[in-house]
Amino acid sequence: MNSQRNSRTSLTKRIHTITVPLGERTYPIVIGEGVLRRAGDLFRKHAIGRTVVVMTDTTVARHHGAVLERSLRTAGHTVHTIALPSGEQQKSLAAAERIYTELLQRGIDRSATIVALGGGVIGDLAGFIAATYQRGLGFVQIPTTLLAQVDSSVGGKVGINHPLAKNMIGAFHQPRFVLIDPSVLRTLPKREMISGMGEVVKYGVILDARFFRFVERSLERAFAHDAAVLTAMIRTSCLLKAYVVATDEKEQHLRAILNFGHTIGHALEHAGRYSALKHGEAILYGMVAEARIALWQGMIDERQVDRLEQLVNRLPLPSLTPLRLRSSALLTTMMKDKKTLSGNIRMPLPGAIGSVQLPSVVERRFIEQAVQHLTVYGA
Numbered sequence: 603m604n605s606q607r608n609s610r611t612s613l614t615k616r617i618h619t620i621t622v623p624l625g626e627r628t629y630p631i632v633i634g635e636g637v638l639r640r641a642g643d644l645f646r647k648h649a650i651g652r653t654v655v656v657m658t659d660t661t662v663a664r665h666h667g668a669v670l671e672r673s674l675r676t677a678g679h680t681v682h683t684i685a686l687p688s689g690e691q692q693k694s695l696a697a698a699e700r701i702y703t704e705l706l707q708r709g710i711d712r713s714a715t716i717v718a719l720g721g722g723v724i725g726d727l728a729g730f731i732a733a734t735y736q737r738g739l740g741f742v743q744i745p746t747t748l749l750a751q752v753d754s755s756v757g758g759k760v761g762i763n764h765p766l767a768k769n770m771i772g773a774f775h776q777p778r779f780v781l782i783d784p785s786v787l788r789t790l791p792k793r794e795m796i797s798g799m800g801e802v803v804k805y806g807v808i809l810d811a812r813f814f815r816f817v818e819r820s821l822e823r824a825f826a827h828d829a830a831v832l833t834a835m836i837r838t839s840c841l842l843k844a845y846v847v848a849t850d851e852k853e854q855h856l857r858a859i860l861n862f863g864h865t866i867g868h869a870l871e872h873a874g875r876y877s878a879l880k881h882g883e884a885i886l887y888g889m890v891a892e893a894r895i896a897l898w899q900g901m902i903d904e905r906q907v908d909r910l911e912q913l914v915n916r917l918p919l920p921s922l923t924p925l926r927l928r929s930s931a932l933l934t935t936m937m938k939d940k941k942t943l944s945g946n947i948r949m950p951l952p953g954a955i956g957s958v959q960l961p962s963v964v965e966r967r968f969i970e971q972a973v974q975h976l977t978v979y980g981a
């Protein structure tokens with residue numbers, strides 16, 4: 603796929619705008635170093651109403667909250683800030699209820715706009731509040747982790763966890779726009795950068811061989827926070843995700859390709875009780891395992907699988923030893939996966955670097971072999 607389409611770049615200001623074309627819910631993703639400071643201009647341009655509720659976590663608030671608030675207040679907005687503790691536990695019905703209470707107590711009505719300033723946890727939770735409070739409020743995403751900038755802030759999936767399963771309660775609620783400032787990643791811990799890189803690598807594998815080569819060449823510069831490299835990585839990732847979401851907003855067919863690496867990845871996250879591995883780390887392991895399955899099914903040649911594995915090996919990942927992986931336990935988790943139909947485990951698999959096929963049924967013995975393959979990583 604040609605990732606250069608559907609993108610406008612203003613060279614003078616170095617601001618890139620990508621359109622997610624969804625009919626009347628069409629929205630832009632605006633990407634540029636330093637754009638957070640100019641958020642107020644964008645809010646004005648999109649005629650965002652006066653009252654704005656910034657939902658964030660305390661870590662992000664400490665680093666970047668004041669810059670956003672200043673810009674919004676200067677643009678004439680009344681800003682309410684709700685800062686939660688950071689962590690996945692916040693994606694819960696209990697946290698949502700506390701926020702509904704706070705919104706009611708502050709007299710927030712339907713004219714207000716909810717702004718998510720944070721990683722995927724804040725984006726998912728704030729989006730869920732925006733989708734449900736008083737039957738729906740306007741929503742703006744300002745993602746601050748690499749994972750959120752390249753993945754979770756684009757596409758409109760919002761939601762919270764149920765004690766029995768992750769992301770089980772939610773909605774599709776598209777933002778009015780997404781504002782991405784790569785410079786906020788300078789305060790992000792390296793492990794979170796690696797986690798986000800998992801999704802970046804995934805886009806290359808499933809959709810764009812040229813982009814995969816670019817990631818191979820530029821990995822170290824991205825971790826050194828080279829602004830041009832990071833902006834290019836984020837921009838191409840958003841372009842590719844926007845293309846998929848625009849083709850299949852509600853995940854009826856094409857959007858399922860974004861789940862490459864996620865069937866085994868989610869089972870690994872579950873095995874690590876959602877604390878041993880970050881989401882993107884689990885996806886990196888999941889892609890290694892699932893690419894092997896594609897090899898054993900005769901879909902892809904070994905050289906390409908090795909190439910993916912070599913790239914993954916350049917990213918320091920936690921050992922899998924503490925997870926005490928057993929393929930039977932992983933298979934049980936996979937059977938409960940939303941993607942499993944009538945007891946058949948299905949996953950999208952690559953036919954080459956840059957090209958993936960829609961989900962198909964995978965034999966259990968290949969999954970067992972793939973888990974066995976992960977033993978080189980201490981499984």
Ligand SMILES: NC(=O)c1ccc[n+]([C@@H]2O[C@H](COP(=O)([O-])OP(=O)(O)OC[C@H]3O[C@@H](n4cnc5c(N)ncnc54)[C@H](O)[C@@H]3O)[C@@H](O)[C@H]2O)c1
Nearest residue numbers: 659661688721722723724746747749750754759786789790
């Ligand atoms: N909606 C979707 O389509 C989608 C897709 C993928 C993942 N997700 C969800 O995203 C969540 C994971 O998101 P995440 O990986 O961004 O984790 P996260 O939101 O928990 O953020 C990770 C950590 O980084 C900190 N942080 C964030 N930005 C920072 C910054 N600029 N500087 C310093 N620290 C910063 C946060 O405080 C947090 O401690 C999961 O709940 C997952 O289910 C959603």
